[in-house]
Amino acid sequence: MKNLFIKEAKRQISKHSSSKKFSTSELKKTALNSYHKNELKAKMVPFEGYEMPVQYSSIMAEHKACRNVAAVFDVSHMGQVR
Secondary structure, rough: HHHHHHHHHHHHHHHOOOOOOOOOOEEEEEOHHHHHHHHHHEEEEEEEEEEEEEEOOOHHHHHHHHHHHHHHOOOOOHHHHH
């Protein structure tokens, strides 16, 4: 079951990612990027020109945490302040 979740997540990421491929140095970083990487040890992936977290622990552990405690989604890559 876990492998099905991972395959579907990868399929969705590839389906929605930009056709332009970015090198790691070209990727934009959100304000929470270093926290995701250094403190939470997230697995980071390129998404629409940004380096974004995709997974922190196991799929089931994250699912249970969302259901039992809370979930936070970093939306800082979705808008611009002018």
